[in-house]
Amino acid sequence: MRDVQAQMSELVARFMADVTAVAREAARAELMVKLRGASPAAPAAGSPVVAARKPRDGAASTPPTPTSISTATAAAARVVRPKGEKRPVHELHQIRARLRAFIAERPGLRSEEIYAALGLTQRDIMLPLRKLVADGEVRAEGTKRSTRYFPADGARRPSARAAPLPPPAPVVRRR
Numbered sequence: 001m002r003d004v005q006a007q008m009s010e011l012v013a014r015f016m017a018d019v020t021a022v023a024r025e026a027a028r029a030e031l032m033v034k035l036r037g038a039s040p041a042a043p044a045a046g047s048p049v050v051a052a053r054k055p056r057d058g059a060a061s062t063p064p065t066p067t068s069i070s071t072a073t074a075a076a077a078r079v080v081r082p083k084g085e086k087r088p089v090h091e092l093h094q095i096r097a098r099l100r101a102f103i104a105e106r107p108g109l110r111s112e113e114i115y116a117a118l119g120l121t122q123r124d125i126m127l128p129l130r131k132l133v134a135d136g137e138v139r140a141e142g143t144k145r146s147t148r149y150f151p152a153d154g155a156r157r158p159s160a161r162a163a164p165l166p167p168p169a170p171v172v173r174r175r
Helices: 002-036 066-077 089-105 111-118 122-134
Strands: 138-141 148-151
Touching (some): 111 122, 122 138
16 A cells, blocks of 8 residues: 555656656747847747657657647746736736737738737737827727728827817806
């Protein structure tokens, strides 16, 4: 009985070490992409990320794809802020710049297509996207889910909140 427990403990420890190595490699690859703005370098040959998965029922073994790793890493790397805490300004500027460049490269996409292609969530892009539209950097056509986004001419769109109030009507008092 003691021998079985020791073997199980050893197997669990090896499994955890493998999972940790895969997570580290994926995080390193994602960090390199963010820092360099390029595709990650190929991991070392002995790296767990490159190691093929065990085939099931005679299926061919395939290594995980870089896109699945980076998407999974991006989801895991998201910062969880306390409820009500605002995002840092630099993060909003980065997302805005990514959105502006992506919309210029691929105009006419809906927000669902944009955030899926950028590996973000709808919640991540909505504020920066609204600000781009308000600043005239991006043009929105359509309503609700059918809204498509295009590069704009840069003319600032008038905001309903920024409209000047009419002068107050004169108060006439009768005696």
